[in-house]
Amino acid sequence: MSRLGNLDQWFTDKTAIVTGGAGGMGRSIALAFSAAGARVVVADFNADGGQETVSLVREQGGEAVFARTDVSKSDDVAAMVQSAVSNFGGLNFAVNAAAIEFETVNLADLPDEDFDRMIAVNLRSIFLCMKHEINAMLPDGGAIVNIASTNSYRPQPHQSAYTASKFGVLGITKSAAIDYAPLGVRINAICPGAIETPMLLGAIKARGRDKQEVAGRLSLIGRFGQPDEIASAALWLCSEASSFTIGHALAVDGGYLAR
């Protein structure tokens, strides 16, 4: 549920795609768009989780469909966008949140194929998604939010491929924003800090860290962020409340980058 209150004026009868919608932030973002009045295409590799998100949207009275999508594959991404067009008549918003994070070693120990996979899922996907989403949004316009990371500014240890992918997400976001602002598609990024999702909890476990110590180190207020705090930012960036915000990278990080 969004923390922004009544957003129906901007989202009713509009359609949003959310990638990575099977869980974590993506699920929260899908539910927030739906609560604000939008129809949602929930896209993910994980069909069980994606269908569960669709059920949750329907339980709260919203409309959603699931599109099984590997965001690193062009044909899948084209079909995902087509699903918005054929089910709901077009596309107004997209939040590209799907990504992977699994590194625990220094760069010289990282297998080539791990680097390639990370770049394909985390960065190539943003290219593919924006390409098809923009084509579906034009000529009426729309808004896109790409999920980057605080790693896009301040890398964590043992994350060379993930960090490279997230620097890339910011670069391609800004570049696309410049090209498409004149055509009415506003493109921005969110840089989440440590948000309590399966990805973060998995990374903490894989590194054998203590949750409280990590929460203290990665925010100024001693806690993890919650997925709905990212959803609020995504809704704001897609709403007309942010109509003059273009090519921006919004840190939602409990103040981590301020330190």
Ligand SMILES: NC(=O)c1ccc[n+]([C@@H]2O[C@H](COP(=O)([O-])OP(=O)(O)OC[C@H]3O[C@@H](n4cnc5c(N)ncnc54)[C@H](O)[C@@H]3O)[C@@H](O)[C@H]2O)c1
């Ligand atoms: N959780 C954090 O602390 C944190 C911090 C900074 C940035 N991020 C970013 O936020 C976004 C959401 O992350 P999250 O924490 O919700 O992660 P998550 O792992 O909980 O969710 C990611 C979702 O992406 C899906 N996915 C993975 N590979 C896919 C593929 N090839 N095609 C389609 N779907 C795929 C997964 O099935 C999953 O549902 C990601 O871009 C992540 O890099 C997360």
